[in-house]
Amino acid sequence: MSSTLSELPLCASEDLLERGAAHVFDVSLWGEPARAFVLRFDGHVVAYMNRCAHVPAELDWQPGQFLDQDQRWIICAIHGATYEPSNGHCVAGPCRGARLMGLAVSERDGQVYWYPDRNIQPTSTA
Ligand code: FES
16 A cells, blocks of 8 residues: 655755746646656745646756746746745746646755655656
8 A cells, every 4th residue: 555645765865946947847746647846935945846837847947947037936937827935826927827737845854755655756767
């Protein structure tokens, strides 16, 4: 029986600079290959599926670059949907009011961990 509560190490805390580049990683979303990302915002690590709430396209304008020029918002490179990094809510753009699909993450002793759930699982080749 596989547990849905086990934690998986994702990256070192020091890899995630405040409002810096994200760590992007492969997952299985509903059994299909997909990608997720984790970044640091206001000191906290936050993680979401790399999947816009408007059209299920990847958000980053360059690999690992999710924040806008002012490093204030997560912004979709396709049509500019703007998301609040701390909770994934879309505050402007074509999917305003929707939200990014979040992943549970935590940080302890210099290490960032991810907690897979029913929908978002590790890839079988990871
Ligand atoms: S696909 Fe992201 S705003 Fe349209």
